Amino acid sequence: MNYGAKNHMRLKKAYLTFGIIGTILLLLLWLPLQLSPRTFLGLILPSVNFTRDDIFNFRILSSLIPIWPLAFFSNTLFQSIGKGKTVLVVLLLRSIVLNVPFMLFFSRIFGVQGIYIGMTLADIIFILIVLMLTILEFQYLSKLKLE
Numbered sequence: 001m002n003y004g005a006k007n008h009m010r011l012k013k014a015y016l017t018f019g020i021i022g023t024i025l026l027l028l029l030w031l032p033l034q035l036s037p038r039t040f041l042g043l044i045l046p047s048v049n050f051t052r053d054d055i056f057n058f059r060i061l062s063s064l065i066p067i068w069p070l071a072f073f074s075n076t077l078f079q080s081i082g083k084g085k086t087v088l089v090v091l092l093l094r095s096i097v098l099n100v101p102f103m104l105f106f107s108r109i110f111g112v113q114g115i116y117i118g119m120t121l122a123d124i125i126f127i128l129i130v131l132m133l134t135i136l137e138f139q140y141l142s143k144l145k146l147e
Contacts, residue, residue: 008141011081015073015134022069030065033058053113060116064123071127074134081137090130098122 033040037058041050050058078086099122106114106121 008144011141012138015077019070019073022073023066026069027066030062033062057113057116060120063120064127067127071130074130077134086133090126094122094126098125
């Protein structure tokens with residue numbers, strides 16, 4: 001509604017509000033996961049004895065949890081303003097172009113841990129691309145208001 005009504009400032013404010021609130025809420029979940037991963041993993045897999053590598057891999061995999069809302073809300077933003085192709089291209093970039101090669105490459109160097117490292121690096125690149133596209137879109141929307 002904000003986009004169609006050309007209320008671009010409200011659209012930006014909604015994105016930032018949800019992004020910040022989502023980040024804060026996930027930080028509240030993420031901190032205990034990072035501080036006591038054995039406890040939480042033990043709830044999911046009670047009969048497993050986790051090694052240091054398991055805990056480290058879990059920490060790698062969960063390291064980006066606090067900033068995921070910004071990427072997910074960017075995807076929703078692009079869909080809501082009729083730029084679904086952008087979302088499709090970026091998601092394909094993440095899953096096929098980045099994830100698969102990164103996991104294969106890093107697993108050859110670091111073994112199983114390389115899979116987690118590759119996934120995390122692919123996600124970092126994905127998040128940076130999505131955030132860059134969001135910033136460019138917001139700049140474009142600001143120019144529309146000036147014209």
